[in-house]
Amino acid sequence: MKKISEKRQNKSSFKNILKRSIGIALIGISLVWNADVLTAHADAPYKTYTVDGYNSVTETQTAYLPYKTITKIGDESLMTPTDFTLLDDGTMYVLDSGNKRVVVGDADGNLVTTFGEGVLVGPKGIYVTDKHITYVADRDAKSIFVFDENGELIHTYTRPQVAMYGDALDFLPLKIVVNSSGTMYIVCESNTNGIVEISPVDNGTFLGYFGTNATSASVWTIVWRALLTDAQRAKMVGNIPATPDNMAIDEKGIIYTVTRGEGDDTLKRLNIAGVNMISDPGKSDTVPAAIAVGNHDNFFVVSQQGFIYEYNNEGQLLFMFGGKDDGQQRIGLSTKAEAIQIGSDDKIYVLDSDKAQIQVYEPTEFTDYLHEALYLFSKGRYEESKEPLSQVLMMNNLFDYANMAMGKALYKEGDYEGALKYAKLSRDNDLYSDSFWEIRNIWLKKNLSTVIVIILVLIVLNKIIKYLDNKKNILSKPKAFVQKIKNQKLVAQLRYIFFYMRHPIDGNYGIKRQNKVSVLASNILLALMIVFYIINKYFCGFMFKTVREGQFDVASDIIMILVGLFLIVGCNYLMCTINDGEGKFKAIYCSFIYSASPFLVFMPFIFALSHVVTYNEEFFVSFGSFCMVCWILVLIFIAIREINNYTVGETFKIIGLTVFTILIVCLLAFIIYVLWSQVFDFLQSLVGEVVYRIGG
Template sequence: MRKKISHSLKKLTALLAVFVLVGMSFTIPVAASDEPYDTYNYDDREDLTYTPSAYEPIKAIAGNGLKYNGVSIGNFVSPQDICYADDGNLYLADTGNNRIVVLNNDMTEVVNIIDGFDNNGVKDGFKSPYGVCISEKGQLYVADSQNHRIVVLEKDGTLVRIVQNPVSQSLDAGYVFVPLKVTVDYADRIYCIAQNMFEGIMVFETNGEFSGFFGTINVKITLWEKFWKRIATKEERSKQQLYIPTEFTGIDVDADGFIYATNIDSEGVQAVRRLNPRGEDVIKKGENGNVGGDLWVNGQTQYAGASQITDVVYRDKGIYTLLDRKRGRIFTYDHEGNLLYIFGGLGTQLGTFSTPVAIEVSGDKLVVLDAYRAELTVFNATEYGSLINEAIALRYDGDETLAVEKWREVLRLDENNELANTGIGKAYLTAGDNKSAMKYLKLGMDADYYSIAFRRYRNQVLADNLSYILTAAAVIIIAIVVLTRVKGRKRGKGGEKA
C-alpha cells in the first residue's frame, strides 16, 4: 500500500513539474524592475519590450517639510512650474500661494521666498504665478498669469521690468494677455505660451515689445471637410469642430537658441517641436517616425488614447525629455528622435503621479512637479540610464570609440537593446569595418544603415579582389580567343582535304 502511495506521489510530483514548466514557457514577460511602474521601450516593429529601469525615484518633497528662517513655509498650493538656475538652485512657481520658492539643489533648504517686489516705490506682488524661467544672465522671468504680465526680476527680487499689454494688428481687439509658460534665449528674447492663444508662441523683444508669433501649428483639413464646409448651413458649421491651430503646453530653449515646444497631439505622432530661429520645425522623428510618447494607445479606459505631453526639458548633447500627464510617463529622446527609455506612471507610490505638470533636470537627476499632490519627485539615473546617456553624449560629440564601450555595457544589462546594437554598428561603419557594422546593424534592426554597410562591404570586396577579377577575365578572354582560332584552323584544314 505504501509503495502504491509513494508511486502515486511521484507521478503527481512529475505532473506538477511538467505543468509548472509549461506554464513558465507561456508566461507573459513582466518588467525587470522593482519600481512601481513598468519600464519599457518599443522595437522596430513598434512592439513593447520591457527594459531595465533607467531612473529610480529617490524622494518626494512637499512644502510642509521645509523651513525658511526657522519657520515652516507650509504646503505648496497647486504649483505649476519649476526651473533650475546655473547656480543649482531650483525655482518653483507656488501658484496658489502667489509666491516663488527658491530651493537649493538637493531641495533640502529654502534659499529664498519671493512673494513681492518694489515697483517704483509701490509694494507689488503676484497673482497666480504660473511659469518661471531663469535667463543666461541669471534674471528671473515670472508668468504672472492673473496680473496679465511677465515680471522680470533679479535673483534677489529687484524689479528689472514688466512686460504687459501686447499691442499688434494681429491681436484681436480686447485681447486679454494671460501668460502661462515662459522661456528666454541667449539674446534675452522672451517666448511665451499664453492662454487661448492658438496662433503660436508669443515673442517679445528685449525691450518688452511684442514682435509676433512663432512656430504656429497648422491643422490639416481634408478635401471632404473643405467641401462640407462649403455646402453646410450656418447652423451645421457652428456645430462642427473649430479648425484652429493647436495650443502649446510646455517650452524650453537650448544653448543655440532652438526652442523645444510641446503640444497635445490627438494622433500621438508628434507632441514636440524643435523650432529654429525662423520658427521652422527641424525635429527628427527617429526610426519609428514618432515623437509623441506611447505608441500603444488603444483601449476603452480613461487612460486610453494618445499621450498628452504637458512639458519638455532640454538636457544636453541633443537629449530631451517629455512629460505625459495622461499616464504619468516620462519619455526621453536623442537628437535623432530615437526613444531612449520610458518610466513613470500614475498612482500613489513614490515615483508615480496624480497630475504631473512640469519637469526639470540637474545633471543626471530629473525632478517632476505634481500639481495635485503639491510635491516634487526626484529621480536618479541607474547604471543602465547613465550608460545610455553617456553613450548618446559621446556619439553626439563624435567620439565613436568610447561610445562603443558604453554601448557594450548597455548590452550587458539589456542584450536586446536595439539602440545599443545600432550604436555599435554605426561606430564600425564610421571606422570602415563594414562587415562588423552589418552584424550589429542587423541586430539593431536598422535597415537603412544596414543597406549602407552592405553596399560599402560589397564595393570593398570588389575593390580588394579587382586584380583577381581582371586577371580571371583576361584569362577567360584569352582562352576564348585561342579556342576560336584553333577551331578555325581545324575547319580550314578540313576544307583543304576535301
C-alpha cells in the same frame, strides 16, 4: 506561587520591551513623517520600457529609481504649484501658485527666500536665468513679471499694442522661456498663432509668432466643405492650429515644445527659423504636460499621468517609465504632473500639483553608461563612445539604441562588417544600406575584373558549343530528352503559364474550351506560389523584410492564402452564376491561378534583387513588384471577362459585386464568431457551476 510570580514578572518585562519597541517605532515614523524631504531607495514601483527596431514597445532594465520626494522647501509647504525651475547650482525656484508666490530653496532643501506676494495674481509659468533673474507668466494678471536676484520686481510686460499681434486676441500667458539675449518666448492661452516672441528692447517689442503648429484636413473634409454653402461652412468648427502646452529651451537657443493631440507633431525641436528638426519622432504621449532638456543632447517629456519619456536629440525614444499613483502614495508615482526639470547630476525632478510635491529620480548605472555614450557620440567622438556602449550591451545586448549607436561608431571607423552586424541587431535600415553599399563597393573593386573574365569565358564557351552542335550535332540526345520532358502532359500544362501571360485572351480560351490546363496543374502552381511567398516573406533582403527576425508563422500564412483564394473564387463564381456568366467553377479557379503566373516568374528575380540592392537602388525592387501586381490584376480582369463572355462594363460590375459579397461573408463570419464565443463562454460557465455544485 513562586512559578506564578516568575511568569508574571516575565510577562511584565515582555510588555515593557514591547512598549519600548513600539514607542521607538512611532518616534521613527514621526521623524520621517515630519521631515522636509522623504528619501527612499526602494525598488521602482513601475516598469521601464524602450522601443526596439520594429517600433514595438518592449521592457528593459530600470533606467531611473525613485530617489526622494520633496514635500516642503524649508518649513514652507506648497499649495497647487504649477511650475518650477532648477538651476545648475541646485537652486530651485518653485511657483507656489496657490499661495501666489515664488519659493526659493537651495540644493539641500533649505529655504532661501520667497517673493512675489502682493504682485502675482494667477501665476502659471516660471523661468529663471543663470543670473537668477526670474520671469513669471501670470495668466490672471495678463502680464509677464520680471524679478531680480533679490526678488524685487523690475519689469512688467503686458499685451503687445501692435496690430500684428491681433486686435481680437487677449494676452493670457501660461508658460515662458528666455534665451541668452533676453528674448521671451511665451505660450498664451487660446492664441493659436503660435508662441509669442517679445524682445526686451523698448520695454517689450513684439517680434512676431514662433513655431506655429500646422493644420491638417482629410480629403473628406475638403470635399464636404466644398459642397456646403457659405452659411453652412460658417457653422462648422474651424480648422485652426493647436496651442502648445509647454516648452523648454537649451543653451543654444533651440526651443522644444509639446502639444497634445498632434500625433507625430506632438514633440517639436525648433531651430531659430522655427523649423522642426525632429523628422522621425518616436513614441509620444497623447497628453504631454511638460518638456525639459537633458545634459547629453537628450530631452525629457512628462505626461499629466506621470509617465516620463526620455528621447535623444533626434526624437528617438530611449526610456519610458513612471505612472499614475492609484492612491497608495507610492514614491515615484504621480497624480497630476505639471513640470519636469533635469539636474546637473542627471536626476529627474517632476512637479506634482495635486500632491504639492516634487518627485526625484536618480539614474541607474545602466543609464549612466548610456548617457556617456550618447554625449560622446553626439560630439563625434565615436572611438570613445564604444567603451560605454560596450558596457550597456553587456548589461542588455538587445537594447536597440546601443546596438544602433555601436554600429554607427564602427561605420565612422570604416569597420563596415561590424556596422552591418549591429545594423541588423538594431533594425537600422539606413545604417545597413550604407554599410552594405561600402562592402559591395569594396567587393566589386576586388572582383570586378574576375567577374568580367568569367562572363566573357561563358559567352565564348556558349558560342563554341553552339558551333559544334551545328557542325556535329553534339547536343542531339540532351535536346531529345528535354523535348520528351516538355511533351509530358503535366509539364505542358505547367509551362502553359508562359503562353497565358503573353496571350491572356487565347490562354483563357484554351482553359475554357480546349482543356489546356487541369486542376492538378493549378494546384501545383498554387503550392509553388505559397512556397515562393513564404520564402520571400521570411528570407528576403534585410531592408525589405517586414517580419521580426527569427519569427515564423507558416501555418497561418498558408491558411490565410487558401482562405483568401477560395473566398475570392467562390464569391466570384456565385456572382457570375447569378449574372448569366458562362464560366464553370473549374475554369474560374484555374484562370485565377494562371492569372497569378507573373508572381511565379518574377518573384525569384525580385527576391534575388532584394539581397544585393541598397536604398539607392530600392526603386528597382519596388517598381518590379508594382509591375508584377499590375500585370496580375490585368490578367484577372481579362480572365473574368473571357471565361464568362462579359463585356467590359459587365466585368467591372461583377468585380464590384464580388468585393461586396466578400465583405458580406466576412461580416457574417464575424457575427457567427462573436455569437459562438458567447455560447462557448455560457457553456463553460454552466459546466463550471455544475461541477462546483456536484463537488459541494
